[in-house]
Amino acid sequence: KKRYIPEQGYSTGTELVTSRMANVTDLGTNRSIQLFGDVDTSRKVIRLMVPVGTNWSYCKIEGKKYRQVTATNALKGHSMIVGEYHG
Structure with missing residues (x-):
């Protein structure tokens, strides 16, 4: 995805x-x-x-963006609490 950053010019970050x-x-x-x-x-x-195993910036649930607030690893699985992200 190509976007313009004023200080750097065009950036081709990977999504x-x-x-x-x-x-x-x-x-x-x-x-x-x-x-x-x-x-x-x-x-x-x-x-x-x-x-998840990798760094991630946000997840999408039903078209809305969410960011991780907390995470817990247990023997039965992994859980995390996410909050809506407006960015």
Whole structure:
């Protein structure tokens, strides 16, 4: 994808896109208050069998962008909480 950066000129960054099967649910209000001290209805919990394994800037769920807020690795799988990203 080619884009213009004023200080550098045109940049040809690579855009890696992949899809993963995951269980995605909304983060409940009670849990949001327990973990973060506020209610943000845009947060979601993503559960995967294995961690993503690479650095990523955002994920898309139903056309909206989300960024990782926290992540947990357990014996039964990997889970992360993501928040909506407007960038």
